[in-house]
Amino acid sequence: MHAYLLEFGNLLLRWLHVIAAIAWIGESIYFVMLDNSLRPPQRSAAKQRGVFGEMWAVHGGGFYHNQKYLTNPAELPDDLHWSYWKAYSTWLSGFALFAILYLRKPDVYLTNPSSPWAWAAALEPWQAAAAAVIFLLAGWVIYDQLCRRISPTMERDGLLSAAVGVMMVFVAYLSVQMFQGRAAFLLTGAVMATCMSANVLFWIIPGQRRMVAALKANVPPDPLDGMRGKQRSVHNTYFTLPVVFLMLSNHYSFTFTSPHAWIILSLFIFAGAAIRQYFVLRHLGKNQLAYPAVGVALLLVIAWLGAPARTMAPTASLASPSGTAGMQQVQAIIEARCVQCHAAKPTQPGFVSAPLGVVLETTDQIALHGAKIKETVASNYMPLGNLTGMTNAERATITNWSIPH
Ligand code: HEC
Structure with missing residues (x-):
């Protein structure tokens, strides 16, 4: 339950984080565009008021007329819009x-x-x-x-x-x-x-x-x-x-x-x-x-x-076992090193569901994810932090395994 609540908190925070970042970066990109699109004011009244540049835009069914003062606007209303939150x-x-x-x-x-x-x-x-x-x-x-x-x-x-x-x-x-x-x-x-x-x-x-x-x-x-x-x-x-x-x-x-x-x-x-x-x-x-x-x-x-060829090079040269391993041998390694996390009900503390939905409990599931399994094992990414203590020989076995079709 505790892990589930953290997972749910993670979801809410990620949602908030992405939305806040979109709003922030969007505003920042907008203001850079605005600043760079300013043109000297057309009307002399605006010039006299000290307008440095202006931009006309059409958006959302209306027309906008932005004017920029450098540091000397004639008046400064109290309800200035600030951007920091x-x-x-x-x-x-x-x-x-x-x-x-x-x-x-x-x-x-x-x-x-x-x-x-x-x-x-x-x-x-x-x-x-x-x-x-x-x-x-x-x-x-x-x-x-x-x-x-x-x-x-x-x-x-x-x-x-x-x-x-x-x-x-x-x-x-x-x-x-x-x-x-x-x-x-x-x-x-x-x-x-x-x-x-x-x-x-x-x-x-x-x-x-x-x-x-x-x-x-x-x-x-x-x-x-x-x-x-x-x-x-x-x-x-x-x-x-x-x-x-x-x-x-x-x-x-x-x-x-x-x-x-x-x-x-x-x-x-x-x-x-x-x-x-x-x-x-x-x-x-x-x-x-x-x-x-x-x-x-x-x-x-x-x-x-x-490119994968370059990524796989270092580990593929590990003591490679003779011949290619069969599915049974690969499944035995995955049962020992991966299903703690990659199961419908993970036993690894802190994991409530299979990461990214990758379940590796049956031979069909292993074959389905074969290419990704090889890629992530060859590059040392999986098992995550090598928490489950995968050996170099096991890694070589999976790296050299040819996935059944
Ligand atoms: C300690 C838990 C843990 C163990 C053990 C573990 N994994 Fe993972 N695995 C994860 C997590 C977490 C992710 C998701 C990472 C992410 O969000 O990108 C993942 C992702 C993956 C993916 C998907 C990668 C992608 O980019 O789509 C594959 C394939 C995978 N693991 C294979 C394995 C294999 C094979 C093993 C055993 C050799 C293994 N994992 C062991 C936690 C684990």
């Missing part, structure tokens, strides 16, 4: 989801016993959980320090972007060594998402509050507040596509179980940023196809790196 609720629901899945079961989802780094392979489950939380916090602190030190007055934003790119490659590399692949991808995405939310909480909103207070007190606002808010929201824009991929990567084990996982992860980040750049420029009226071309080229490299 979408960002905060996305982070809070995301962290809660991470906690009830990964932090609650670090031995299943976080620890990486096959890490090439001995100290990482030896992490106790609680240490891996603590390391994951520290990872998120450290990611924000380092990113924030890069922004403060490299481009405090926004004059070296190009260099800063390059530094943030290098930082993300480093985060990708470190997380793939320290944590299980699935968690590593998620955590890298969560580092970026944490920076995004923290940008809103610590810089963008406080800066806007100071600007509003200055306007109300009739003193000129500090232009740095506006510029810094812009700098951080530009970063947020380029983070969106990579973060969404990293959240979805959980469903595509070939990405995070690849021996080239950290490279795939880094390339996805750059592909997402390049594709986003195309749309940013597009709203400025520029149609620079080089950006999506770079994005697509990176995706093709990923497809090549993640």
